[in-house]
Amino acid sequence: MKMLDSLDLSHNQLSGEIPTSLAEIHTLGVLDLSNNNLLGKIPTSTQLQSFNASTYAGNDGLCGDPLPLCPEDSLRPSTTNPRENVNEKDDNIFSFMQEVVISMAFGFIFGFWGVIGSFILKKSWRNAFFSVLDAAGDWFYVRIVVFVSKCKRSLNSKF
Structure with a gap:
């Protein structure tokens, strides 16, 4: 035996x-x-x-x-x-979930409030950000209009 x-x-x-x-x-x-x-x-x-x-x-x-x-x-x-005697798998999931919640909290605090806080406190940063955003919007608008006009022109020339 x-x-x-x-x-x-x-x-x-x-x-x-x-x-x-x-x-x-x-x-x-x-x-x-x-x-x-x-x-x-x-x-x-x-x-x-x-x-x-x-x-x-x-x-x-x-x-x-x-x-x-x-x-x-x-x-x-x-x-x-x-x-x-605690099931290790459950313990690992619990600590992982704690880490996720803590990471999300820090991400929200530093990311969201870091950006929004700087826009609230610094008017020059706020103006610069929105002027860059306007310029990007204008650039996309021009690109789309040019693309659509090229597509229309190529369709008209085929028929």
Whole structure:
């Protein structure tokens, strides 16, 4: 049994504690002990703690890493990260959303108010901006009129 690669004992109505001999199978890559009647603490400092919590789901009597702490462990200060049991994917999405909101706030403050504030405070900048905008509008208008007249001329010459 020491060369076992995968072990699925789910839905077998197993009861009692997880045997420590199971922790001695170092080649075990997949384990499923879910939906049984197991109880007690998952053996500590073993490979069994490296599996996901779903490996032990449906065993209401089990506790210890990666599941919630056992009652006797709650009396001692925890040496692990309290956010360790939080789903990492949800945590990353939450921090990403925080970063997006913060970036949008800074972008609005510096971008929008930087431009509008400068136009409000500096009349010369405001006049220069709108004269450039008028010149660009006039340039586009002339380009469009020339293009339309060329198109009309080429259509008239074909017929």
